[in-house]
Amino acid sequence: MSIHRYQRNFGYFDYQDIFKLFDTMVTPVLCYGAEIWGYEFSEQIESVQTSFCKSFLGLFRTVNDSMALGDCGRYPLCTTYFSKCISYWCRLIQMPNHRYPRNCYLMLKAHDDMGRVNWASNVRNLLYKYGFGFVWISQDVGDITMFLYQFKQRIIDCCKQTWHSDVDTSAKCIHYKQFKTILNVERYITCSLPFHMRKAMAKFRCSNHKLSIEVGRHDGIQRALRICPYCLIRTNQEVLEDEYHAFFHCKLYDDIRLIYLPLICVPTSLWTPFIELWVQIITKRSTQFPYIFTIC
Numbered sequence: 249m250s251i252h253r254y255q256r257n258f259g260y261f262d263y264q265d266i267f268k269l270f271d272t273m274v275t276p277v278l279c280y281g282a283e284i285w286g287y288e289f290s291e292q293i294e295s296v297q298t299s300f301c302k303s304f305l306g307l308f309r310t311v312n313d314s315m316a317l318g319d320c321g322r323y324p325l326c327t328t329y330f331s332k333c334i335s336y337w338c339r340l341i342q343m344p345n346h347r348y349p350r351n352c353y354l355m356l357k358a359h360d361d362m363g364r365v366n367w368a369s370n371v372r373n374l375l376y377k378y379g380f381g382f383v384w385i386s387q388d389v390g391d392i393t394m395f396l397y398q399f400k401q402r403i404i405d406c407c408k409q410t411w412h413s414d415v416d417t418s419a420k421c422i423h424y425k426q427f428k429t430i431l432n433v434e435r436y437i438t439c440s441l442p443f444h445m446r447k448a449m450a451k452f453r454c455s456n457h458k459l460s461i462e463v464g465r466h467d468g469i470q471r472a473l474r475i476c477p478y479c480l481i482r483t484n485q486e487v488l489e490d491e492y493h494a495f496f497h498c499k500l501y502d503d504i505r506l507i508y509l510p511l512i513c514v515p516t517s518l519w520t521p522f523i524e525l526w527v528q529i530i531t532k533r534s535t536q537f538p539y540i541f542t543i544c
């Protein structure tokens with residue numbers, strides 16, 4: 249919150265600065281003591297980062313978390329607190345036997361072997377979950393730095409798979425998954441756009457707009473019945489008011505389209521040119537094109 253308050257007074261940070269601040273000021277607080285508790289996924293801690301991403305993009309809290317994380321190219325914080333927990337376990341198993349933490353760990357492991365559930369049991373489950381059960385059996389990881397790197401990389405790979413699965417299966421991401429296939433930071437975020445332009449772009453990409461396709465979903469209207477009210481009144485046509493219709497065809501936005509869209513491309517079919525257009529917007533004209541999204 250202090251970061252947002254600072255921005256209101258002194259101007260908005262760009263992507264590198266704001267997430268550097270998050271990683272140095274917020275993440276250490278969120279992951280404090282993760283050596284002890286960091287063996288299980290925490291929705292409360294993850295929600296802090298997703299809320300931060302949504303705030304940075306100017307999105308509502310109801311937007312799908314995967315879309316906010318996807319545009320910012322952020323991995324869940326579990327990559328940090330899982331790693332801290334396993335890092336501490338690695339230190340314990342290589343500690344000399346006369347150290348008290350080592351003796352406590354051996355006692356916990358003995359209890360775990362007898363069937364009791366404790367910290368050692370949870371660490372064992374975490375290692376098995378990510379395919380490192382063999383290091384628990386041998387109680388040896390070899391080179392700690394190399395092992396921790398591999399462990400963190402495995403968590404990141406699993407997070408990527410989970411993110412892909414969420415985007416593919418979520419009803420809110422039907423538009424988003426057409427053009428977003430990789431969990432990486434988007435170019436419109438890194439090119440230092442003013443906040444209102446970044447917000448307009450993010451809102452259109454993440455379906456956080458007031459088109460019927462999204463508003464109708466909130467009201468429980470069937471997808472086929474979410475028609476464009478303007479086209480219904482002006483031309484008596486029942487057309488689905490989705491992102492494609494608003495972008496290319498709706499007469500309501502003809503004036504904005506005449507200024508910006510003919511410079512880029514002319515659509516010939518449904519999704520394919522729309523996706524190509526996104527690519528062009530993001531790679532070539534990202535500094536001026538978001539004006540068109542202020543229609544949403």
Ligand SMILES: [Zn+2]
Nearest residue numbers: 476479498499
């Ligand atoms: Zn229309």
